[in-house]
Amino acid sequence: MAKSKKNSVNRRGFLKGAAVGAAAIVAGQNANAQTAPAQTAQTRAATALPSAGLARVETAAPPAADVYTTDRPGSDFMIDVIKTLGIEYVAANPGSSFRGLHESIINYGGNKAPELLTCMHEESSVAMGHGYAKIEGKPLMVMAHGTVGLQHASMAIYNAYADRVPVYIVLGNILDGQWRRSDVEWAHAVQDCAAMVRDYTKWDDSPISLSGFAESAIRAYKIAMTPPMGPVVLIADAVLQEEPVPDQDRARLRVPKLSPTTPPAGDTGGVNELAKLLVAAENPLIVAGRPARTPNGLKLLIELAELLQAPVIDRRQRMNFPTQHPLYGSGSLAEADFVLGLEVPDFYQVIHAQTPVNKMGMESRLLTKPTAKLATLSTVDLLTKANYQDFGRYNEVDLAIGADAEATLPSLIEACKKLITSDRRRAFDARGARYAEVAKQNQARSLQDAAWGWDTSPITTARMSAEIWNQIKGEDWSLVSDVVFQSFWPTRLWNFTKHHQFIGGHGAYGVGYGAPAALGAALANRKYGRLTVNIQSDGDLNYAPGVLWTAAHHKIPMLNVMHNNRSYHQERMYVADMAARAQRDVSRVGIGNDITNPNVDYAMLAKAYGMFSVGPIENPAELGPALKRAIEVVKRGEPALVDVVSQPR
């Protein structure tokens, strides 16, 4: 890049010029104050006109000092570094502490790879990254103020951390107090930005030079992407961003090569031991949390389950296993003599039942036979911190392999194959036939259950799911919302077979994740031409509904179907439990939980943000045609929303 000697100034020159310029402005302001009393009321009313003093300053000969320009702010180099990482998007709500980076992205970087996404809340920015990474398999970048922006973002960071999803967060901060120009900049500055989120991020750094930024930026990406993955935080000091790259540094600044770390795979001894347990078991059961990081993980888990004819309980935290496979959900903990947990973050809770809130005491009851063997293959053991308790109860298992399940499955499959004799093969086939029959019965029961309340208003979540399925079944679709709030109807009725068809849920159950994470996933799906479907809880959308505008503005196609039960329903049930326990008025528990009086008109809300919308739909017979209209819009490359007034769950 050519350097403009005429306009470029070093810091000393800028300070000198600033001093002269400031004096001129002060003089002008004084003149303005002196002339103000002479102004007529008419002149004061016409505030668009400059005052006499201001006009004099603006029309006088310019001061002799140089103006402050530069052809090479530090933020340009920062963008050079970011571009080597292949990051496609930067999600940000604008903030002055990263204005240098902002400008470099849109002008120096051409607003391409990364492209700036305008977000209306930092929580939305991070949650978009959360959803995006679960489809695309890599992070997008988030920019935020190191103080107020990060405070907004923190819950979404915790969700991503608990879900072991990489998000690449760059925070602006003015570390040196001598560079803070106002009370705002003092209030927005912090000694240690990342301290607030250090308990739930994988790594952070505050480099104080551009070469340090380059190394830390590459290291941050590498750490975020190594399983167990997680959010990372990098501080881009505002002075480093905005000041010119010193002449003496320009030639020697370089971007280190990214050296990705391979995922940790299980050691041979542990894998062989696990294979022995699996092959010897009469009723092995696989519990899948997040083993399928990629489409290959899904393929490998199918291969393992079919090899052993072992049923899979899918915790629905990723798209781990086809929902209509004969081995899907057809086994049970009660009959299992061996249970393998694959990347299950809450394995203890899976194999135990806790005393419900309506019963006395607080006990855990083991759901397996006492003699059942237990094993885990997971990176959960490789990233445990102390303060936040997402690590759950301690697991007493017979074998714990601390490794990435997807990376270990190939060697586990090979080890099992070596141990399977023809006798075992016959036994496996026999139990496979039994589980296939159970799966068939499960599917028939799902259909029968869905028929109850079919024509009811508010619309049942089963009917809503069936109507959506009817519209999308012939498309390359992707469901980017959790199914827990709809009584799991999508996974009970739809035929999930591909990795991008489901992304799991919140991670830490922090509400407000749903809408922005779905949008991030839709963004990732856009280039593949997939039909993205988001079944959107009403309470969740109300945390930061500005994501609807972000979707419309950036033309991110997605079908949003409001699951509008007009309440924070989970909490309503909990308060009902408390009222019943205290034998007090259960009819009052909607207070503080219901989202009624007035009802929120989500179709109108979407329209206000520039999104096509239909609803509220209360008559189930009208739902199919409404969905069809909305999908036509989505297929044109735009987002759409259908507001469905629905049953609680």
Place this chain on the structure above:
Amino acid sequence: MKKLLLAGALIAPMIAAAQTAPANTAGNATNGKQLFMEKNCYYCHGTTGQGGRDGARLTATALNADGLIRYVRKPAGAMPAYTEKLISDQELRDVLAYLKSLPAAKAPKDIPLLNQISEK
């Protein structure tokens, strides 16, 4: 807690006496519907008792009034116990009348969308 149990012990004979009083065994379905909503039964069981993740299907339940009352007073699983103080036996008979008044589901084969799924 002990006081509560003691109070419960004293109240129990009174409840038993009340139970022996003549009751409308048929129940009032209209009142039952109102109670089903007001007492928030629908939170877990759905407005037409269709059931869901958090509660069993109640439409076309095989329970009779005694069975329903017994269950509601001392439920299994995660359902909170609704004592006489929260809903009376007669009110539960009304709730049952409402549930019995609801139509049974069609067979999936008679619902085109569900039939399509079953024929995939």
